[in-house]
Amino acid sequence: MQQEASVRGDQPSKATMEFRQGSAIRQLWETNLEVFQRDKMALFGLFIFAVFAIVAIFAPQIAPNDPLTPLKNNEGDWIKDAMPYWLAEAGEDEAEGYVNNFLLGTTNIGRDIYSQLIHGSRSALLVGFSAAAAVAVIGTVVGLLAGYYGGWVDAILMRAADVAFGIPFIPFIIVISAFLDPSIWNVVVAMAALLWRDTGRVIRSQVLVIKEQAFVSAARVSGASDLRIIFVYIAPSILPLSFLYGSFAIAWAILTEASVSFLGFSDPETISWGFMLQDAFNSLALSREAFYWIVPPGLCIMLTVMAGFFIGRGYEEVLFPRLRRM
Amino acid sequence: MSRGVAFYILGRFLQSVMVLWIIVTLLFLLFRLAPTNPLASYIDTTFTKQQEAALLARFGLDKPLGEQYIIYLVNLLKLDLGDTFSYSGKSVLDLLGADLPNTIYLTLTSLLLAYAVGVLGGIVMAAMRGSMVERVGTTFTLMTRAAPQFWVGMLLLTFFAFQWKLLPSSGIGPPMVRYRWETEWDKLMSPVFWRHMILPTFTLALYLHGLPLLLMRSNMLEVLDQDYVTMSRLAGYSEWRVMIQTAARNAMLPVLTALTLGIGYSIGGNVVIEHVFSWPGLGRTLVRAVQQADYPLAQGAFFLIAVIIVFMNFIADIMYSLLDPRVGASAQAQAS
Numbered sequence A: 001m002q003q004e005a006s007v008r009g010d011q012p013s014k015a016t017m018e019f020r021q022g023s024a025i026r027q028l029w030e031t032n033l034e035v036f037q038r039d040k041m042a043l044f045g046l047f048i049f050a051v052f053a054i055v056a057i058f059a060p061q062i063a064p065n066d067p068l069t070p071l072k073n074n075e076g077d078w079i080k081d082a083m084p085y086w087l088a089e090a091g092e093d094e095a096e097g098y099v100n101n102f103l104l105g106t107t108n109i110g111r112d113i114y115s116q117l118i119h120g121s122r123s124a125l126l127v128g129f130s131a132a133a134a135v136a137v138i139g140t141v142v143g144l145l146a147g148y149y150g151g152w153v154d155a156i157l158m159r160a161a162d163v164a165f166g167i168p169f170i171p172f173i174i175v176i177s178a179f180l181d182p183s184i185w186n187v188v189v190a191m192a193a194l195l196w197r198d199t200g201r202v203i204r205s206q207v208l209v210i211k212e213q214a215f216v217s218a219a220r221v222s223g224a225s226d227l228r229i230i231f232v233y234i235a236p237s238i239l240p241l242s243f244l245y246g247s248f249a250i251a252w253a254i255l256t257e258a259s260v261s262f263l264g265f266s267d268p269e270t271i272s273w274g275f276m277l278q279d280a281f282n283s284l285a286l287s288r289e290a291f292y293w294i295v296p297p298g299l300c301i302m303l304t305v306m307a308g309f310f311i312g313r314g315y316e317e318v319l320f321p322r323l324r325r326m
Numbered sequence B: 001m002s003r004g005v006a007f008y009i010l011g012r013f014l015q016s017v018m019v020l021w022i023i024v025t026l027l028f029l030l031f032r033l034a035p036t037n038p039l040a041s042y043i044d045t046t047f048t049k050q051q052e053a054a055l056l057a058r059f060g061l062d063k064p065l066g067e068q069y070i071i072y073l074v075n076l077l078k079l080d081l082g083d084t085f086s087y088s089g090k091s092v093l094d095l096l097g098a099d100l101p102n103t104i105y106l107t108l109t110s111l112l113l114a115y116a117v118g119v120l121g122g123i124v125m126a127a128m129r130g131s132m133v134e135r136v137g138t139t140f141t142l143m144t145r146a147a148p149q150f151w152v153g154m155l156l157l158t159f160f161a162f163q164w165k166l167l168p169s170s171g172i173g174p175p176m177v178r179y180r181w182e183t184e185w186d187k188l189m190s191p192v193f194w195r196h197m198i199l200p201t202f203t204l205a206l207y208l209h210g211l212p213l214l215l216m217r218s219n220m221l222e223v224l225d226q227d228y229v230t231m232s233r234l235a236g237y238s239e240w241r242v243m244i245q246t247a248a249r250n251a252m253l254p255v256l257t258a259l260t261l262g263i264g265y266s267i268g269g270n271v272v273i274e275h276v277f278s279w280p281g282l283g284r285t286l287v288r289a290v291q292q293a294d295y296p297l298a299q300g301a302f303f304l305i306a307v308i309i310v311f312m313n314f315i316a317d318i319m320y321s322l323l324d325p326r327v328g329a330s331a332q333a334q335a336s
Helices: A026-039 A040-057 A094-095 A113-149 A152-166 A170-180 A187-196 A198-208 A214-221 A226-262 A273-282 A293-319 B001-030 B047-059 B065-077 B091-125 B132-146 B149-163 B184-188 B193-209 B211-221 B226-234 B241-270 B271-276 B284-290 B295-323 B325-335
Strands: none
Touching: A026 A226, A026 A293, A040 A113, A040 B184, A040 B226, A113 A152, A113 A187, A113 A198, A113 A226, A113 A273, A113 A293, A152 A198, A152 B211, A152 B295, A170 A187, A170 B001, A170 B241, A170 B271, A170 B284, A170 B295, A187 A198, A187 A226, A198 A226, A198 B284, A226 A273, A226 A293, A226 B149, A226 B271, A273 A293, A273 B149, A273 B295, A273 B325, B001 B295, B047 B149, B047 B226, B065 B091, B091 B132, B091 B184, B091 B211, B091 B241, B091 B271, B091 B284, B091 B295, B091 B325, B132 B211, B149 B271, B193 B211, B193 B241, B193 B271, B193 B325, B211 B241, B226 B241, B241 B271, B241 B284, B241 B295, B241 B325, B271 B284
């Protein structure tokens, strides 16, 4: 998977970032506010996440059935491959001894697809947000330390970034997932281990600019310690940049989790959209043209990934006004 | 080429070798310290202790870790990747050697298609900025980047292979034909092969075109702001000529770098596409090797992909420094 920012030419660092005046917390707040006020698409992205978050939290209440338990008809047989009620022929369900109230039909072993879709939002958001948080935090700290201290600290951290850039991402996750017990957290760990590299590099280059500014020398003269300068004076200025990369990381994490689950390296006890698609693929839903099974999980992945993109682009436009053009 | 640039290239090369060495070491540790016995899938419960020991000795797994590491490095330098556990003990290198061309054909064809469309699309989007076309176009491109590749592949398969039966659904050719291809050249000349390549190529290109398009668009917008573009406008050149000859040429550089990096990352990222279309490439072999706990094969595939990525990163760096005078200058300063 190609990283948006792994391509050097794509990095907004070329453009000069606008620095803001005023207290650290306030400028951070104002930037965030501006992103969502100015950019309607970013606001829309936030809305998508909010809707899916509500669905994820109340999944057991919303989903009509358990996502993993095969449903059975009157005779105790699995209700295999039932069509959605709005597609199925009338009377077919009665003849088979069940009531078809399945919005999206059932799988080849009689699991309710709609309930799986609802529960899938949990894995997506859980992985998306925790991986993004890990990537953003590690990348920010690496960027701050490398940029501020320079010298051997910088050399070691940036060579580590080079190594991270050289490790193939998806193969790495596959190998990690195969060695550890299957769990959705494997993706989070693997992403945290590799993807801090983009954020780290960009933040480092911004820190190089910021540390030459007057307010940093002023802080140093007034006797502030290095750590205080880094985390109290410099960090707030680059935090919006962490949010920018964090938003994109949410999108990549959701896509990556889906890919890994699709390849069959996820926990089969945890329903995710990628797992649903793997299930459909392996049980030949394609040749049966079971669109009601194939389309919905992909659409959900696409929507949540786009939400991450929209928010990331919103930050980009506010932080790098030169890129903004009507 | 000045001495500074030569030093810069040499420095970058040594750095790449170092990076590769560290990756190889991490790979070694990852596979050796794996919680499962690397021979677990190989050793039958009916094996006697002696048979087990003999087997461990055959794979060199009875030696201390340090010695194993040295043997491993020496073997890698000799390009000896060992023998597979599955596939009746065929050599890893032979197996991967057969996969690599398939992966390369798929990757390069998709990338070329994606970058041709992306660059042209980016120019058009920049020229039509603010219009409805641009808004719809960029939204569509964002959607292709957000849609999981395997899902797009599944949808295309459902339509083109299963519903309309226009294209084959998997592999590189029917088994009968495959045995008739004695050389790679025969394969490339075979219409059957290309028919099998259409769907995976299109799926991959659909995903890959987004990056060059968005990149080209934003570079164009940046370049169009420059004085020399305004100058050529004032000089009375047609808008088309300003766009293509003056602006696009200058906006291309980052796109070229992206393409170089893209080759490496795509080869590593094709895993999912190869899986969906059962394309016999590096990625599919890696997935299978991991599933079957065939550690030498998995390790070899991973190593090969990493080598390609590190090499392409190196090339991209060099290209960037040679083509962009500003980077070249700072590179020289860094190297000295």
